[in-house]
Amino acid sequence: MLYAWRDSTAGVHMRLYITGGTGLVGSNIIRLARGRNDIEIIAAQYGPEPEWEVDYDLDPLDMADTQAARASIQRYQPDVVIHCAAILDHPWMDQHRAQTWRATVEGNLAFAQSCAEVGARYVFVSSDWVFDGRQPLVDEESPPCPVLFYGFMKAVCERDIMGVAGLSYGIGRLAGVYGLNYSSPSLLRKDNDVGFDLGNYVVDQLSQGLIAEIWTGPKINEVAHPTLASDGAEMLLRLAEHDENGIYHCWGSEAVSRLQFAYHFADTFNVDRSLIVPVPTDPAVLDRYRHINIPFRIVTSNESTCRALGRRTYNVRDGLRDFKAQWDAFHGPPPQTPHP
Numbered sequence: 001m002l003y004a005w006r007d008s009t010a011g012v013h014m015r016l017y018i019t020g021g022t023g024l025v026g027s028n029i030i031r032l033a034r035g036r037n038d039i040e041i042i043a044a045q046y047g048p049e050p051e052w053e054v055d056y057d058l059d060p061l062d063m064a065d066t067q068a069a070r071a072s073i074q075r076y077q078p079d080v081v082i083h084c085a086a087i088l089d090h091p092w093m094d095q096h097r098a099q100t101w102r103a104t105v106e107g108n109l110a111f112a113q114s115c116a117e118v119g120a121r122y123v124f125v126s127s128d129w130v131f132d133g134r135q136p137l138v139d140e141e142s143p144p145c146p147v148l149f150y151g152f153m154k155a156v157c158e159r160d161i162m163g164v165a166g167l168s169y170g171i172g173r174l175a176g177v178y179g180l181n182y183s184s185p186s187l188l189r190k191d192n193d194v195g196f197d198l199g200n201y202v203v204d205q206l207s208q209g210l211i212a213e214i215w216t217g218p219k220i221n222e223v224a225h226p227t228l229a230s231d232g233a234e235m236l237l238r239l240a241e242h243d244e245n246g247i248y249h250c251w252g253s254e255a256v257s258r259l260q261f262a263y264h265f266a267d268t269f270n271v272d273r274s275l276i277v278p279v280p281t282d283p284a285v286l287d288r289y290r291h292i293n294i295p296f297r298i299v300t301s302n303e304s305t306c307r308a309l310g311r312r313t314y315n316v317r318d319g320l321r322d323f324k325a326q327w328d329a330f331h332g333p334p335p336q337t338p339h340p
């Protein structure tokens with residue numbers, strides 16, 4: 001069921017307040033929202049200003065400053081808050097736990113309580129890493145079992161939200177997000193890091209005829225549900241317009257290994273698969289992550305989410321087809337490397 005927005009007679013139907021709008025997911029939500037004339041956008045902004053033209057309100061905010069977060073929600077009186085902002089550097093988080101907790105857990109609670117106060121719906125972006133990756137199949141009802149600080153904080157945030165009286169909320173979990181950061185393209189994370197942000201790295205390498213090294217071994221999220229950022233954004237926007245409380249798995253419908261995913265990239269971009277080379281995880285990274293557990297294999301169902309939100313998420317092939325279209329439209333088609 002859809003939420004009824006308070007301003008429907010005035011032309012603007014939804015006043016959307018979003019955090020993390022310069023990020024990969026947030027920029028895709030803003031892009032979608034901009035394409036609709038019934039959404040007014042306010043974006044909390046933490047780091048550098050977005051690189052695209054800003055035709056919406058920007059509100060400088062550090063989510064660790066809970067008073068500022070509350071004041072901002074009170075000031076803008078949004079209909080919906082989508083809280084995408086997060087710290088994602090795991091070794092940094094591990095070394096700055098108090099600071100990260102303040103920004104992540106206390107920031108989330110401040111947003112959730114403020115939403116309850118102003119009657120806004122709250123969409124919190126969570127992660128598949130609330131699971132440990134040791135169950136054969138998990139779904140929206142499965143109990144979380146985090147094995148790293150990030151997953152633990154996300155699980156705590158989820159519980160805190162459920163405890164806020166009178167709050168309308170949707171917890172939208174994402175996994176292995178890849179895609180274009182439309183707001184700040186120069187911030188593209190091209191590194192082959194432990195997260196599943198392989199997309200831009202693989203395409204970048206392949207389009208130059210270079211080998212794409214895919215790590216295998218320990219400290220790797222070996223199997224996950226890759227999620228095209230625009231696909232996850234569409235689900236989160238639907239969740240914003242939904243009126244039931246709960247947990248929703250907004251990720252891609254299919255689980256694959258990192259290597260299979262990279263091969264799919266090669267096929268989609270019509271590049272020779274021999275440029276995809278499995279290698280052992282970089283020893284320097286293993287060292288940086290020596291105290292940090294990474295869920296190895298998360299396979300899930302998102303059937304009940306798709307039913308509730310009235311839309312199926314992409315499988316890997318369809319997600320990549322759309323990603324290629326986005327890439328070509330944004331960067332131009334990559335030069336083809338000849339097949340041997």
Ligand SMILES: NC(=O)c1ccc[n+]([C@@H]2O[C@H](COP(=O)([O-])OP(=O)(O)OC[C@H]3O[C@@H](n4cnc5c(N)ncnc54)[C@H](OP(=O)(O)O)[C@@H]3O)[C@@H](O)[C@H]2O)c1
Nearest residue numbers: 020022023024025046047062063084085086127174176177
């Ligand atoms: N990427 C994935 O594979 C993945 C998987 C599962 C779940 N998720 C979740 O999806 C959400 C979006 O992730 P993403 O991939 O879009 O991340 P991202 O590209 O790194 O963006 C994160 C955003 O958080 C903002 N931020 C960081 N610290 C902040 C602070 N103290 N106050 C306010 N804003 C702050 C950053 O702002 P600046 O750019 O201005 O610094 C950035 O816009 C996160 O909640 C993440 O946990 C992501």
